Amino acid sequence: MSKMTILLVEDDTSLAELIATACQARGYALTHAPHATPALAVLKAQHFDVLVLDRMLPDTDGLTLLQSIRQAGYDMPVLILSALGEVEDRVQGLQAGADDYLIKPFAFDELEARLLALVRRKTNTQEILKLADLTIDPMQRQVSRGGKQIDLTSREFALLMYLYDNRQQAVTRKMLLENVWQQQFHTSTNVIDVHISKLRAKIDKGFAQSLIHTMRGVGFMMGVGDE
Amino acid sequence: MNRLFKTASLKAALFYVGVAMVAVGAVLAVLYWQIASHLIIRADNAVWRDAAIATYIYESGDSDALVAYVNKPVGGVIYRLSDSLGAYRGGNLEKFPTPATTHRDENDWLHFTYKQMQIRARLLQIDADVILLVGHDRGATNALIAQIKHSFIIALGGLALLGVFGGWVMARRVLKRVDVINEGLHKIMGGDFTARIPFMHNGTDNGDEWDTLTTQINDALSRIDSLIVAMRQVTDNLAHDLRRPLTRLRARLEQMPTTDAAQTQAALADIDSILSVFAALLSLSRMESGTARTDFETINIGAMLGEIAALYEASFEEADMRLVFVPPPQTITAYAHYALLSQAVVNLLENVLHHAAKPKAQVHINLTPDLIIEIADNGDGVPPEELSRITERFVRLDASRHTQGDGLGLSLVDAIARLHGGTLQLSLNKGLVAQIHLPQKSK
Known part of the structure; x- marks a missing residue:
């Protein structure tokens, strides 16, 4: 995939600069618009893979801007950034047509992982999927490794599919909780890690090459190669 | 229904009905006693008058005239003339009633029944060997007294019924008003601080004590509501103001060129734990002000x-x-x-x-x-x-x-x-x- 292009609409300029620096370091092209009017202008001039909108902007509400963007026919994925502690805002954001939602302050890794998941081309579930010697048949819901059949529960299968969809890039625990379990709550335990280690015991145990990796401080990654 | 019996207003009404019953009952009892004794005295006087007439006739010296007089009494009056041993000498009561069916009261009045008449009679010694029994039928008087007693009891019963009914109606009205207030307060306790208690009469204040109470509660609620709005404003501003520096701080720390990765991770973990307390506090206060009800x-x-x-x-x-x-x-x-x-x-x-x-x-x-x-x-x-x-x-x-x-x-x-x-x-x-x-x- 070529360089990911991001449009960030954020009125806090110094935060935008920090995000831009981080993006540059990871090789993404970020354009910053301080509020809605320049954002709409720059959208006309240039294509973006993904949009990051602050919920509260000086000239308009982030959700209103999102609606005008959608009405103008842009269909790229949108991630909304919002202030702390506003449980009900998430639902409103997703209802307004956002694809993901992140609460400030956030870890850059979390933002990066979510943006990558958003722009990722969706896996074709009609064909047999392969990763190293792992084979997944999404239609039959069958998984095998090295020719050996692996029995997974339906939730383990969903977890594996989500990891596979985002293979070679990190997914955070919160992303797994939201996308595999469809839960919004905050957890103070390692509830996700426990499920990952159960899945790992089925997928990786007894094989020389690990396919599910722990990314310290970020989350997990499925893939071949470096740990 | 069960709740109705527990209401203070029904209890108060029942208490007042009780007090009123005792007072009215006392007045009616005195009245009854006076009317009854007046009627009895009047009837007794009639007996004394007849006795006086008989005595007069006898003393006029005509013993036969007395016999003739007592033999033809007017209706409702009985006479029996006898000698000192009780032998019959005249009058319409030939046989003296047996002692078993006769009651003699403390004032020496004799009570007995004769030809379905309720007789109240008196024995008089007119002369050494002449004894006269004069009696009157008291049926009418007794019936009158009984009727007075009866109507007094009915009046007292009616008063009790009316009181209980009035109390019930009052209790229901009070309960309805209290329910409206309770319902309003319940909504508010659930976090809907914009709820107000409605007035009962076409939604307007008609100036009675309930509407005054309603107005007072609503005023207090408006005050609480505005305080909560102000508090929320402070919380929101705080969240907004702290969000920026905290977000930047976290971002800066992440990107700081570091020689000690473990220290940076520890600092990030510290910030995250501050943030999680902060987030929990914010969602607590938002919930307690009921804003998450959408x-x-x-x-x-x-x-x-x-x-x-x-x-x-x-x-x-x-x-x-x-x-x-x-x-x-x-x-x-x-x-x-x-x-x-x-x-x-x-x-x-x-x-x-x-x-x-x-x-x-x-x-x-x-x-x-x-x-x-x-x-x-x-x-x-x-x-x-x-x-x-x-x-x-x-x-x-x-x-x-x-x-x-x-x-x-x-x-x-x-x-x-x-x-x-x-x-x-x-x-x-x-x-x-x-x-x-x-x-x-x-x-």
Whole structure:
């Protein structure tokens, strides 16, 4: 995939600069618009893979801007950034047509992982999927490794599919909780890690090459190669 | 109906009816006694008058004239003339009534029945050998007295009925007003601080004491409402103002060129724990001011608990415990906020994982059709005297000082239960039993 292009609409300029620096370091092209009017202008001039909108902007509400963007026919994925502690805002954001939602302050890794998941081309579930010697048949819901059949529960299968969809890039625990379990709550335990280690015991145990990796401080990654 | 009997107004009405009955009863009793004695004296005077006439006739020297007189009495009067031994000499009462059927009262009046007449009579010694019995029928007088007594009792009964009915009507009216006020206050306690108590009469203040009370309550509510709006404003501003520097701080720290990665990670972890307390406090205050009431929907509680149980089973297994949830056979729904209610259940489960972990312990999630979600462990529980304190903010029992947690988990559960119009109830059985009671019909 070529360089990911991001449009960030954020009125806090110094935060935008920090995000831009981080993006540059990871090789993404970020354009910053301080509020809605320049954002709409720059959208006309240039294509973006993904949009990051602050919920509260000086000239308009982030959700209103999102609606005008959608009405103008842009269909790229949108991630909304919002202030702390506003449980009900998430639902409103997703209802307004956002694809993901992140609460400030956030870890850059979390933002990066979510943006990558958003722009990722969706896996074709009609064909047999392969990763190293792992084979997944999404239609039959069958998984095998090295020719050996692996029995997974339906939730383990969903977890594996989500990891596979985002293979070679990190997914955070919160992303797994939201996308595999469809839960919004905050957890103070390692509830996700426990499920990952159960899945790992089925997928990786007894094989020389690990396919599910722990990314310290970020989350997990499925893939071949470096740990 | 049962509530009606418990109302203070019905009790007051019944008390006043009782007092009025005693007072009116006393007046009527005196009146009755006076009327009755007046009627009796009048009747007795008639007997004395007839006796005087008879005596006069005898003293006029004509003994035969007396016999003739007593032989032809007017209706309702009886005479019996006898000698001192009681032998009959004249009058319409030939046979003296037997002592068994005769009653002699303390004033020497004789009472007996003769030819269906109720006789009240008197014996008079007119001469040494002449004794006269003069008697009058008292039937009419007695009937009159009885009738007066009867109508007085009816009047007293009517008064009692009227009083009870009046009290009942009054109690119902009061109850209706109190219910309107209660309903309004209930809404407000549920977090809807914009709710007001309506006036009863076409929605206008008609100046009675109830409407004055309603106005006073509504004024107080407006004051509370504006204070809460102001407080929320402060919270929101605080969140907004702190969000910026904290977001930047976190971003800067992440990108700082570092020689000591472990130190940076530790600093980030510190910021994250500040942020999680901050986030929990913000959502607590937002919930307590009732702002999260939007996004309520009818949710299948059994399915929700099933999801959570499936997610947490493995964590309990890893801690060498067992999480048990048997879904109820029927579908149980409630009007609730999905994310918040599941957060409450998760907090209770994680509370067990953090504080009540004990090898081989069992944790049960139960759901009853009357919307009680129960999480019961058979761990060590908490000291009974601490039970009421553990939902307070930042309260961490001594035993758990060294474990992780911010002391807000149970406060959050409590706030979430109250946001739903329910309660969090904690008790001790084998271990801690936490119950979230949701209201049966909420809208």
